[in-house]
Amino acid sequence: MKSIAAVSRVKVSADGHGVVSHAGMGMLRELAELSGLSAGVTAALADTYRGPWIYPPGAVFADLAAAVADGATCIDGVGQSCGDREHVFGPAASTTTMWRLVDERIDAAHLPAIRAARSDARAAAWAAGAAPAGDGWLHIDMDATITIDHSDNKQNAAATWKKTYGHHPLLAFLDRPEVAGGEALAGLLRAGNAGSNTAADHITVLGRALESLPAAYRPDPDDPAAQKILVRSDSAGATHKFATECRRQGVGFSFGFAVDARVRDAVDTLNLADAWYPAIDSGGGIRDGAWIAEATGLVDLSGWPAGTRLILRKERPHPGAQLNFTDADGMRVTAFITDTPNGVIDGQLAGLELRHRQHARVEDRIREAKATGLRNLPCHGFDANNAWLEIILAATDLVAWATLIGFTEHPDLATCEIDTFRYRVLHVAARITKGARQIRLRIDATWRWAAAITAAWHRLRDAFP
Template sequence: DPTISRLISSLAGDADRAVAAIDAARAAARRMVWRRAGAAAPDHEIDHRRPLVVDVDATLVTAHSEKEQAAPTFKRGYGHHPLTAFVDHGQDGTGEPVGMLLRRGNAGSNTAADHITLIRSALRQLPADNQRGHRSGRSVLIRIDGAGSTHELLDWLTARRLSYSVGFGLPDHTPELLKKIPEGAWSPALDAEGEIRDGAWVTELTGLLNLSRWPAGMRVIARVERPHPGAQLRITDHDGNRVTAFATNTGPGGPGAQIAQLELRHRRRARCEDRIRAAKDTGLQNLPLHGFDQNRIWCAIVQLACELLAWTQMLGYPEHPARRWEPKRLRLRLFATAAGLARHARVLVAHLATGHPWTALVLAGRAAIADLLARPG
């Protein structure tokens, strides 16, 4: 649309100022939405055992034409390599973006400076009480894959007193280390429902590794699992089992702190992939403009769209399966509901089609949101 393109180009003339203004508006809206959502908000009754989770992950956005700062990617494609951050709404919801750092296609996956820049921006998006992890005993958890296991990033997270759970690369002599672990030190791993998973075990490797150069209090937990038939084994695999590990500064003891529970918490980082897929369904699949600053504005618009969807689900459908629906299903079932517009007493009224199978759900969600907005505070 030429009008939208002209507006984005105008904002890109001072992209830093425009993005800062958009981010400030997003943060203010988030504070109000979370306050209205009550028990459905992601920061409801958080503490160091049930923290607010911020997932950080990168993705590739292919460029099919020449765009500013597009470059070859590590997967032999061509485009950009943005770094994203999403607040996880847990198993009963989806998530919402709190940061998106547009980068060149050849940007590194584990560049600590980029991670720190993004996490700073993400923390500013949280309500003020949650911006510093030490407020209630590390009540904010930063969850990253192996790209987050750099000394600089973990030192920074530790200094900010933030909890972290990051993928961790094991040394080549891991099979020898695993042989030193007594059988009784292994615990069954848990599946997505929190039940014992057959063929998978977890144990702690902290005492067997030289972690002197890493932040104090860091623990390393390993998981072994029989890989699926035909999977390529790695040099760190042991006795035919796939071995993976992650590092965390969550201490032992208390509910939710058993190593199997911590490993399940880290593995749920995979939900970030769902959030990225939803973002690509909401405008991130391709960057439409040539200029880098123009596409930075576009990324801010994508975040706004994702947030509007997540907040609609959180406020309108807190206990309905619709809270977990992805954009494609929302469009098919709710947003495509036929309606006619009429004016009455200077008010524009939408008359929804009574024969549509999801009209009742649309009306229920609208009524729930209107009720929340009508309440004081």
């Protein structure tokens, strides 16, 4: 028999004291100070002030980046998020001051100094434990995306090739498979009608991406022992000028290649010669229903840098996929070019193809960036939206460094996507207490990840000298 007794209700009142929500945002805010990002931005923007400032511009920039990582999508939202937590993180600038920083102070003349400050902060973070470890290669993934704008009063917003309206930024991420969002090396905000395969834009972003790396991790074409870097992109990056620039900068390339009539003829030749080899999966095992072959000698590649190789892949399409009329024998054919010679990557052709296929992770990086402020460009001016883009990239980096340094013993938190990371870490509730001339942030003991968050916070503080 069911009880019909009234369910007791929790009494709700607005008289709580010493309680703070979204307390984890303070971790990112403190990381900006520890890594030197705040100080670097302050030095970069010092000449934009006529007199002393009340709030250092680097602190305002750090507030913006931390709040964007926490989920703020516009500057007004940042002001509210920071202003509500002054009793935890200290005084915050007004929304007007934040607008002025983005709309006036970070202009085209000061953006290079902001990027240099981010590069110095990355060097400090890598020295503190966030440096990549692996086979000695760094993989830079480049791709463009569309930021839709439903308004026609934003500078350089235009019709895009997808029949939408907005901007078309080109981004470069350092592939860090151990974290969800990667590291955001560089970005170029472009008009909505910018081309996907504009070589000049790819060259610009590559230069910025290399400059954003710590000095010890930059390539040197004259030093065979220098850091090995590979740039990956889809077929939009496969231009002769961009490949030549990669060679000049001392970095390798792996670009998608259009499957045209020459490639289809090569496929027919390889089929007749039975020259296909099994592809491999990420674990090194044979990938069922996929084969690879080299077609370097079957297609004229004389216009590309010396040593360029053409590698093809054919596979059975997944159920329900629609084939093109040019697909041979019911197989989906794709191609890419690379200048990596034999014997460099384990697995030979299969290893090269697997490495190129992992470029697809950049789609996850862009999706994460769009969930961290890139979905909306809040300003009318193009320079102001450029500044907003740098704030988004800084926010992405802060999250990556926090997970790489602080949550090494908790892979479930290090690899979770930004929405989950916000729920578990950034949005955690805590209580503020004062005593013995100290302010203590007491994270809710009943929260499942309370101990991990506390340990990560202390680990971040210990990592920086």
